[in-house]
Amino acid sequence: MQIAVIGAGISGLVCARRLMAGGHHVVVMEKSRSLGGRCATRKFGDHLVDTGAQYFTLRDAEIRKEVEEIAGDYLRKLEKPILVNGEMYRPGEERFYLANGNNRLGAFLSEGMDVRRESEVGRVIQKGRKWKVEGKEYDGVVSSAPWPQTAALFGMDAGMVLFEPNLTLLLEYTIDWEGSFYAKMNSSGRDPLAWVACENGKAGRIQNGRSVFVVQASVDYSRQNLEKKPEEWMGDLQLRFEDAWGVDAAKRGAVFGHRWRYARRSGDAVSPRMPEGLYVCGDSATDSRIESVWKHGEETAAQILAAG
Numbered sequence: 001m002q003i004a005v006i007g008a009g010i011s012g013l014v015c016a017r018r019l020m021a022g023g024h025h026v027v028v029m030e031k032s033r034s035l036g037g038r039c040a041t042r043k044f045g046d047h048l049v050d051t052g053a054q055y056f057t058l059r060d061a062e063i064r065k066e067v068e069e070i071a072g073d074y075l076r077k078l079e080k081p082i083l084v085n086g087e088m089y090r091p092g093e094e095r096f097y098l099a100n101g102n103n104r105l106g107a108f109l110s111e112g113m114d115v116r117r118e119s120e121v122g123r124v125i126q127k128g129r130k131w132k133v134e135g136k137e138y139d140g141v142v143s144s145a146p147w148p149q150t151a152a153l154f155g156m157d158a159g160m161v162l163f164e165p166n167l168t169l170l171l172e173y174t175i176d177w178e179g180s181f182y183a184k185m186n187s188s189g190r191d192p193l194a195w196v197a198c199e200n201g202k203a204g205r206i207q208n209g210r211s212v213f214v215v216q217a218s219v220d221y222s223r224q225n226l227e228k229k230p231e232e233w234m235g236d237l238q239l240r241f242e243d244a245w246g247v248d249a250a251k252r253g254a255v256f257g258h259r260w261r262y263a264r265r266s267g268d269a270v271s272p273r274m275p276e277g278l279y280v281c282g283d284s285a286t287d288s289r290i291e292s293v294w295k296h297g298e299e300t301a302a303q304i305l306a307a308g
């Protein structure tokens, strides 16, 4: 079968990989230049910083084996703990990252695949038993985009699965921050600083003599400020961070803000009834976690292989 996969995030790429292994012809179309979707990394001055998924778990033995095979020595474990409301978060949990950027997971997965970057897909149209995507007909179409975007592509109800936004701020300082923990999380929802991580906890990412922090705002704060001018919320979060962490504003270097309109699923996962030949994979239908969307990519491919 000829299958189009929309989106080169982790779920779409895993799904495409399994479909190819099952003998299908698969084309992956990705609107942006980079691969990995919300498993995102960017160059920030001379540093390499994860702007989306900060780390991932590998609880499933099969997934762990595959990630070890494709990522090799780049796969690293976070050594420092995470604190939640002052307590240790899930003591004993193993957390992983890639030394060359978490988005490399997307690049590793895509090896040998027909992936078309900077190819934004518009409305998917039914043509008899086939589906037309960007002028070409396919036997099946998988969308891995967050549900509101998938709904627009498939002509369905965008409100069926809700997503929440996230405002993310990267901050560089000319200090050597040597905390005993990697990140601090506040789960109350009341503190605008819902998550602060020091990227120095990831080996080889940050230049000597500098410290880089990733600040993620709470859901309420992100919702309230999503449409405001970036300088407003960036300036506000920066001051809140410096105050809470006792970091000297005079040592501040580069600052970068990223607005995730659809960061994570907020309502329950629903599996909308899909017409024959259309499929949804990723966190519209499972948890907003790398390992969960990986598994869901596999499950979606298994469903298509069984149908074909």
Ligand SMILES: Cc1cc2nc3c(=O)[nH]c(=O)nc-3n(C[C@H](O)[C@H](O)[C@H](O)COP(=O)(O)OP(=O)(O)OC[C@H]3O[C@@H](n4cnc5c(N)ncnc54)[C@H](O)[C@@H]3O)c2cc1C
Residues within 6 Å of the ligand: 006, 007, 008, 009, 010, 011, 012, 029, 030, 031, 032, 036, 037, 038, 039, 051, 052, 053, 054, 055, 056, 057, 119, 120, 121, 122, 144, 145, 146, 149, 153, 166, 168, 216, 260, 262, 263, 264, 281, 282, 283, 284, 287, 288, 289, 290, 291, 293
């Ligand atoms: C700030 C943040 C922090 C997070 N932290 C963690 C964490 O620490 N650990 C963890 O496990 N998870 C974390 N997550 C969640 C995790 O990143 C996501 O659940 C996961 O990456 C979703 O993968 P996906 O493949 O389902 O979707 P995506 O990664 O969103 O992939 C969908 C792809 O579709 C593309 N696309 C959309 N529309 C179109 C179109 N019309 N045409 C072509 N392409 C299109 C997008 O560009 C994107 O690349 C975090 C997410 C965010 C935003």
